[in-house]
Amino acid sequence: MMNLPLTRDLVLIGGGHTHALVLRMWGMNPLPGVRVTVVNPGPTAPYSGMLPGFVAGHYSRDELDIDLVRLARFAGARLIVGAADGIDRIAKTVSVPGRPPIAYDVLSIDVGITSDMPQLPGFTDHAVPAKPLGKFASCWESYLNTAQNPQVAIIGGGVAGAELAMAMAHALRDRSPKVTLLDRGTVLSALGDTAQGKMRGALKTQGVKLVENAEVVEVIEDGVLLADGQRIPSDFTIGAAGAKAHDWIAGTDLDLHDGYVTVGSDLRSNDPDIFAVGDCAHLAFDPRPKAGVYAVRQAPVLFQNLRAALSGGKLTTYKPQKDYLKLISLGAKSALAEKFGTAMQGPLLWQLKDHIDRKFMRQFDDLPAMAALKLPRTTALGMAEALGDKPMCGGCGAKVGRAALQSVLADQFGDDAAEIQAGQVISTDHLRALTNDPVAMTCIAATHALGDIWAMGAKPQAATVSLVLPRMSPALQERTLSEIMATATEVLNKTGAKVAGGHSSLGDELTIGFTITGLTDAPITLAGAKVGDAIILTKPIGSGTIMAAEMAGKAKGADVIGCLELMMQGQARASEILYDAHAMTDVTGFGLAGHLRGICDMSGTGAVLKRDEIPMMPGARSLCDAGTRSSLFADNVVGAGQIQGPSFDLLYDPQTAGGLLATVSSDSAEQMLADLKAAGYPAAIIGEITAGETIKIV
Structure with a gap:
């Protein structure tokens, strides 16, 4: 097509x-x-x-x-x-x-x-608006897991406030909760008389206390103050009134x-x-x-x-309908139905509501599978093998494998960056887009390219940008370039580097690359690891697996966003903390095992990795156990050579903008780790450099 x-x-x-x-x-x-x-x-x-x-x-x-x-x-x-x-x-x-x-x-x-009420004294500091729903759901989840003697107050006695009051009373029923529903007028005034009567009965059954004609004047840490001097005790106050x-x-x-x-x-x-x-x-x-x-x-x-x-x-x-069937939850698995002034309630109505709601949500769970690429009837030999059984991953999952590079480059294969003259190093890297957001992709690509400079213990100096934009109109080219260059300039300037130019072209998909120079007194190479060194990793692994799962629609959105945020985390401060490392690299396309193999081969050593100490991104382990693999996985297994010990496939997972992998003196490792954690890095000591050439995992 x-x-x-x-x-x-x-x-x-x-x-x-x-x-x-x-x-x-x-x-x-x-x-x-x-x-x-x-x-x-x-x-x-x-x-x-x-x-x-x-x-x-x-x-x-x-x-x-x-x-x-x-x-x-x-x-x-x-x-x-x-x-x-x-x-x-x-x-x-x-x-x-x-x-x-x-x-x-x-x-x-x-x-x-929103049902936020910033004009009410104390609300912003001591209460939670019922809308937007996401923040409220998170706050409620936290409260439900920790409340000991729950006292809840809901400001706003409309249908939404009443539903929440009954739901909370039901969820907390084993902890003798005190749930109060407050309204400046009459609760449930929008409902007809029949429905209102049934709702009041349901509120009473759930033990919800009604306080009507209540003028709230302030929310305090442990309650709600009313104009008549009453204090309604509450350690979780919700605003469900005054939606705006x-x-x-x-x-x-x-x-x-x-x-x-x-x-x-x-x-x-x-x-x-x-x-x-x-x-x-x-x-x-x-x-x-x-x-x-x-x-x-x-x-x-x-x-x-x-x-x-x-x-x-x-x-x-x-053309909006004149009326609709209102199905209102009553706390337990019972619901009230109201339409045209007629109301009834019971468990069967809950089942109806549950059926309708689940049917709505299934639309987003059961997304149709996209049709596979249809090949011509006759193709050159090897086409199926070249295509593989899954789409090619983005980021480092689209790189050439370690084994192929090592075979072709021979003695040119080694350190992350090259020392072009005393004290100056240079590296280049580019990425096939793994997200459709040019801003996030630029930040990831810049962080990824900077990793080679940081891994040498150098400070970034200057950068050129290389872009391939998807085919688009001149107006969209300008918009996209503006987003990319503004982001690139911001990210690089924060590291002390200047953007010195670049090149752009149009192609089939977004690709972003950087060539970066850096300055250092003494480059840290792959060759300096010493027996007894502790091995430090500054970021968790798993980005290749998560992004492969995202392409297949199998990853949780929160895990994907968390993965992207970790990719965008710069390593400038980590490089400074690890200034005394004996050997260092950044974990990228070859995976943790492949990059550790590079250190061991160049240093003439082996290593022992402690499986339980290796940090993993949320969601990565379960996806890997379920069989998700990046398209570069098989090449990385070959490139890493034999790893002794129990199977652990995330070792071969290609990382994009991954963490620094450093070997440091065992005497200074704990202090370096503490400094890294204090600087915000999810770092860990994951093993030790050993004599011999064997890499094993325990």
Whole structure:
């Protein structure tokens, strides 16, 4: 299939229900030429329908969350983990703290609402807003695991507050909890008389105390103060009242209604290039309450209208339903159903709600497998073997193996960087993109290339940049180059290096490389390891496995983002701490075993690795045990030579921007390790240099 150039940028702010469904639809039917970007504060988006069940203990956190990393991969989108805080409609950019502006041609906003109450004294310091859901879910999980004599107060007696109160009372039922639901008026006033009566009965059954006509004046560390002088004891206070739009939306100068983006029946704001959906939107043409059911039903219309806006097509109309079936959790596995003023409750309704919620979430768990590459009927011999049984990994997983390089380069194969003159070293490295985000990829590629300089004990001096951009329009070329060069300049300048130029071209995929020089009085090489030295590793291993799993849709989003963050961690301070190392390298494409083999071969030594001391990235061990391997794994097994002892496949996992691997005097190892940990490195002493040539693991 022809690799068509990118010509338009679609940016989705927020991973709400509508956007999640749009991403799934996009993966099934993408619009050629569009680069999709999703901006969300975290790698997951909690599903509001299952939140009360999660709080009550009926669902796990994994069951609650939509994995946006996996969904973005399926949709071919780049995920930017960060909270958008502004839109420049003139420049057509979105601002996210800590990175260059993100350009858009068409933009959609689905950020929900917040129940934060910063104007209430003490709320910011001593309370947790029920929305956004992600932060609340994490805080509740922590409280549930530690509470001894639980006293909970919920400010806001609407349906959401009542659901949470009953869910918390149920989850804490074995600890004699005191759960109080406060409202400045009458609780559950939005429900009909029948439904309200049943809900009040359910609250009483769960032991929830109601305090109505309560004017909260302050939240303190151990309670809530009311205007009449009462103090409601609480060691976990939740704000579920006064839901409002996010403050930053007011700065967009879009037409707003009470802070919410006003949209027409096509879900478009007064700016024709900006759409808004879900709770953050106000349906001016047919106002509706804030409810997830409307967001879900907006998804097909938004999908069609985004495609139309990006391709010059005709927009369609969204028609919200007049009413909908409200299914409200009652703490235990029972629910209340209300529609058109009629209400009933019971376990069967919980089963119905559970069925509906799980069916919704299965859409994001059971993503269709992408069709395998279809080969021509007749190909050259060796085609199947060359392609392998999985897509080629990005990053160091796409490198040439150690055995092949050693065979070809012979006596030129060795240290990480070359000393071109006394006190000056040089190295070059480039990476095939393993993430669609040019900013994250630039940071990783720069950190990776700098690793060779740091491994020599040198300080970076100057760098040139080598770029291959995917085929794209001149406008997108400029946008992408701006993001890459701003990031490269920032990362390199922090190390003391200057960007001295570079080269760019267009190709099939994003590739970023750097040639870097460094200065040092005495380069640390592979050849200096001494028998008895302790072996220190400054970062955990597992990035090749995690990123291979991410490509296959098997890795957890949180593990993927954690892996990317570790790749972006610079090693400048670690290099300084390890200044007295006898031998040092950085663990990259050849894996831990291959790079340790390089030290041992050049130093004429062996080594013993302590398997239980080797740090691993979260998720890497379980993925490896389940059979996930990088496409470079087999080559690395050959390149590392024989390793004695129990099998441990992560030894051969190719790392991208991995940690420094240093051999140091056993007398100074513990102090160096302490200094590394104090500097923020997840370092460990993983073994010892031994006599002979054998590497073994114990």
